[in-house]
Amino acid sequence: MQKRHIHKKALELLFYLTIILIFIMPIVSLVRMSFKLDNGYGLANYIELLQNPRAIQAIKNTVFISVGAAVISLVIGTAMAILVAYTNLKRKRFMEILVLAPFVIPSYIITLSWSRFTMTEGFLNRSLRLLALPAIDIYTLPGIVFILGICNAPLVYLITVNMLRKIPRDMEWAAKVSGYDTRETMLKINLKLVSPALVSGGILAFLAALDNFSVPAFLGISSGIPVLSTYIYEKAISFGPNSFHMAAALSIILAVIALSGTVLQSKLLTKNMGLESIKEDYSIRIHLPPKIRIYTEWGCISILTFINIAPIIVMIASSFLKTYGAKFRVENLSLENFKFVFTNRGVLQSIGNSILLAFITCFVCILIGTAVAYLKVRRNTKSVMLLESGASLTYAIPGIVLSLSMIFYWTMVPNVYGTIKILLIAYVTRYLILQIKGSTTAILAVDPALEEAAGASGIGRLKKWRKILAPLLLKQTLSSSFLIFVSALTEVTLSSMLSAAGTKTIGLTIFNLQQAGNYNLSMAMSATTVALLFFGYLGFFLLEKWQAINAAEKKRAFGFLYKSRGHAKNIKNCERSSYEHFDQEYN
Numbered sequence: 086m087q088k089r090h091i092h093k094k095a096l097e098l099l100f101y102l103t104i105i106l107i108f109i110m111p112i113v114s115l116v117r118m119s120f121k122l123d124n125g126y127g128l129a130n131y132i133e134l135l136q137n138p139r140a141i142q143a144i145k146n147t148v149f150i151s152v153g154a155a156v157i158s159l160v161i162g163t164a165m166a167i168l169v170a171y172t173n174l175k176r177k178r179f180m181e182i183l184v185l186a187p188f189v190i191p192s193y194i195i196t197l198s199w200s201r202f203t204m205t206e207g208f209l210n211r212s213l214r215l216l217a218l219p220a221i222d223i224y225t226l227p228g229i230v231f232i233l234g235i236c237n238a239p240l241v242y243l244i245t246v247n248m249l250r251k252i253p254r255d256m257e258w259a260a261k262v263s264g265y266d267t268r269e270t271m272l273k274i275n276l277k278l279v280s281p282a283l284v285s286g287g288i289l290a291f292l293a294a295l296d297n298f299s300v301p302a303f304l305g306i307s308s309g310i311p312v313l314s315t316y317i318y319e320k321a322i323s324f325g326p327n328s329f330h331m332a333a334a335l336s337i338i339l340a341v342i343a344l345s346g347t348v349l350q351s352k353l354l355t356k357n358m359g360l361e362s363i364k365e366d367y368s369i370r371i372h373l374p375p376k377i378r379i380y381t382e383w384g385c386i387s388i389l390t391f392i393n394i395a396p397i398i399v400m401i402a403s404s405f406l407k408t409y410g411a412k413f414r415v416e417n418l419s420l421e422n423f424k425f426v427f428t429n430r431g432v433l434q435s436i437g438n439s440i441l442l443a444f445i446t447c448f449v450c451i452l453i454g455t456a457v458a459y460l461k462v463r464r465n466t467k468s469v470m471l472l473e474s475g476a477s478l479t480y481a482i483p484g485i486v487l488s489l490s491m492i493f494y495w496t497m498v499p500n501v502y503g504t505i506k507i508l509l510i511a512y513v514t515r516y517l518i519l520q521i522k523g524s525t526t527a528i529l530a531v532d533p534a535l536e537e538a539a540g541a542s543g544i545g546r547l548k549k550w551r552k553i554l555a556p557l558l559l560k561q562t563l564s565s566s567f568l569i570f571v572s573a574l575t576e577v578t579l580s581s582m583l584s585a586a587g588t589k590t591i592g593l594t595i596f597n598l599q600q601a602g603n604y605n606l607s608m609a610m611s612a613t614t615v616a617l618l619f620f621g622y623l624g625f626f627l628l629e630k631w632q633a634i635n636a637a638e639k640k641r642a643f644g645f646l647y648k649s650r651g652h653a654k655n656i657k658n659c660e661r662s663s664y665e666h667f668d669q670e671y672n
Contacts, residue, residue, distance in 0.1 A: 100468050108475030108514060112482070115490035119333035130327070130334040140335070143311040147339075150230050150301070150312060151294040157234025158290035162241025163283060165385070167271075170249040171370040174382045183389035188239035189618060190397065191575040193299035193595060194611045196232055198396035199223050200303070201403050201608065204410060224308045229301055233294045235392055240293060241286035248282040249275065250365040257370065267371060281353045288350040295343055296483040298578040299592070303599060313339045314485045314578075321489060321582060333493070336486040347481045397615065404609040422609035432610065434587065435594040438505065442590070443573040446512040447566045453513075454520025455528075455562060461521075462528045463536075476518035484578030487515060491583060503585040511579045516569045523565025527558045567625050574621075575614065 120126045134140045165184050169177050187195055203209055203221040210220040222228060252275050260270045276283070298314040305315055313335055320332035373381060402413065404422055411417040426432050457473065460466040479487055491511050496502045501510070531554065539549045577592030584593050591614055598607035 097468060101471065104468075104472050104475050107510070108472075108479055111487075111490035111494035112478065114494040115333050115336055115486070118330060118493050119337045121330055121333075130330050131338075134331060134334050134338075139311055140316065143313050143316040143335075144338070146226065146305075146310060147295065147313045147342075150226065150233060151291045153227075153230035154233035154237060154294040155287050155291040157231065158237040158241045159283065159287045161235065161238040162286060162290075163245055165238075165389075166242050166245035166249055168381065168385065170246050171271075171275075172378070172381070173369045173372050174378060174385075176382060176386065180382075180385055180389065183386065183393055184242050185239045186389075186393040186397075187236045188243075189571070189622065190615065191299070191577070191592065192232070192236045192297060193303055193577055193592060194400075194575075194614060195236055195393075195396070196223075196300050196303045197595070197599065197604075197608060197611050198400035199228075199232055201604070202396035202399045206410060207399075224304050226310055229304050229310065232300050232304070233297060234290075236297070236300070237290040237293045240289050241283075244282050244286040244289065245279065247365060248279045250367060252278050252366075254366060254368070254370070271371075285350050285353040288346050288353065292343055292346045292350070295339070295346070296578075298483075298485050298581065299596065302581075302596065306600070314483060317485050317489065318581065321492070329493070332489055336483075336489050340482045340486045343483050343486075344481055400608050401612045401615065404605065404612045406605060409604040422605050423613070425606055426609050426613050431589065432594055435589040435591055436613075438508075438588055439574050439576075439591040442505070442508055442512055443570045445509060446516060446573045447570045449509075449513050450517050450520040450569050451524075451562060451566050454517055454565070455524040455558065457521050458524035458528050462525060463533070473518070473521055476514070476521060479514045480516070480518045484515065484576075485582065487511065488579045488582035491579075502583075503588075505588045507583050508580060508588060508590070511583055512573050512576070515579065516572055519569055519572075520562075520565050523568075524558065524562055527561030530561070531557050563625070563628070567621075571618065571621065574617070 117126075119130060120128070122129055162184075165180065168174055169181060169184075174180070200223060201207070203223050205220065213220055223232060256274055256278075257270050260274050261267075265273065296314075298318070301310070301312040301315050302318065304310070305312060306319075311319075317332050317335045317339070320328045320335065403409075405418045405420070406413070407417055407419045407421065457469045460469045461473065488511060491507060492502065495507050495510070501507050535553060535557075536549065539553055544552070575592055576590065577596055580588075580590040580593040581596065584590060589597075591610070595607050595610050595614070598604075598610060
């Protein structure tokens with residue numbers, strides 16, 4: 086017994102050590118590097134940065150861009166959430182797809198599409214000049230703000246629309262009995278109750294803009310507009326005197342801003358915890374007159390299509406042009422750009438790397454994330470709390486900061502830096518928390534009585550997971566892992582710093598083609614990526630449909646629990662409650 090206790094303590098100590106080495110030590114290495122000087126340690130790196138005009142400008146640009154983008158995201162996300170949640174508009178599902186499109190498509194592809202959409206001799210700017218209106222140039226500070234604003238609007242929408250539906254109708258009725266009209270009720274009741282979610286969504290959009298590397302890199306590097314993420318990238322790749330020390334100091338400044346925003350956002354979310362347990366109400370609360378309804382509906386569809394869909398269509402069409410900026414004529418069309426994508430060895434290798442990394446990252450995150458979630462929910466194990474905190478930290482800090490910390494730490498380990506291993510480690514540490522959160526939600530929905538009934542029936546742990554828990558957790562687990570798969574497949578920030586010659590990814594290849602001026606090739610690569618995402622989401626949708634169709638068969642698969650004999654009456658009652666849970670789960 087004592088020997089078993091020692092083994093348990095040894096395993097627990099090894100687990101803690103692994104967490105510290107993988108999640109904590111890279112950040113510690115980054116902090117240490119930021120204070121490192123030629124003759125010791127000190128604050129000289131930070132002092133030099135605060136006296137550097139370009140560093141100060143990068144900080145100012147970062148704050149301006151992040152705040153401006155958050156405001157745009159807040160306006161778009163909140164307006165669409167109110168219209169979808171409360172009004173009698175038709176085609177809400179289609180509008181929701183249009184709103185969420187930037188959530189599916191990587192921000193660097195949206196940036197490329199808008200750069201083609203707003204080119205100087207393009208249709209849009211020529212039309213604006215004919216109307217005596219100023220042309221649009223997205224290679225500017227307002228252009229970066231606009232692109233990030235539309236990219237992060239889905240974050241605000243997703244948080245707000247659910248909270249709006251959870252506000253009880255009786256509070257609105259009480260307000261109207263007190264003499265409030267619909268507008269006053271919305272302002273003084275609904276929006277006031279949901280204000281913590283609105284502010285939380287705004288902060289989340291701010292953090293997403295702060296973390297984004299691709300949009301400022303695609304639009305700002307060539308225009309001489311520095312932000313913290315691109316300035317860190319420039320310092321890290323310059324290999325000048327003290328360049329890594331300066332990059333580390335910049336990373337700490339960026340990480341402090343991001344973590345402060347994350348803490349504030351978490352506190353605001355707790356204020357909405359009272360609404361979490363309320364069931365969503367999908368009934369119509371604002372009845373628009375027929376004409377206003379039609380104008381609002383088609384106005385929203387038109388605006389969202391123009392912002393989120395039209396540039397993508399133009400980009401895909403432009404990928405078939407022989408030369409960048411040529412007119413859309415039959416003689417100018419060619420498949421040469423796609424021939425390059427599907428025959429170039431480097432491009433094919435980058436696609437293979439991204440797909441391989443995405444699949445392995447998903448697999449590892451599913452195994453570890455689901456195990457951690459189970460121990461957290463069922464056993465309340467303290468050690469997994471530390472792992473969850475470490476995973477939350479690596480997700481909360483900006484990607485450029487995490488990649489720099491990986492460089493400083495993993496260069497000390499042989500045969501890791503410069504290989505695909507470091508990308509896999511970075512992806513798992515970056516996205517593991519998403520799987521932990523998703524699997525936690527799934528496990529909380531499974532009645533513990535089901536496991537008790539299985540144990541009383543003599544079923545072992547392995548069979549319990551294979552026959553009972555795995556089928557129940559499959560849908561939610563796949564939903565979380567699919568988000569990880571898409572994020573890993575299209576990632577560019579980590580790979581921009583960690584990739585070597587043979588480990589380039591899809592996102593980095595598109596970035597390199599764009600920076601080299603090969604716009605048509607980068608658009609063909611982007612169009613291919615959009616096609617991969619489309620078929621991926623289509624496959625996931627069909628899988629969900631297949632699961633719904635086979636729900637009855639899955640219920641019958643658990644009938645063996647009811648064939649057990651000789652159990653006490655309380656065990657039978659436990660099984661009965663478990664089976665009722667199946668009915669709720671699949672019907």
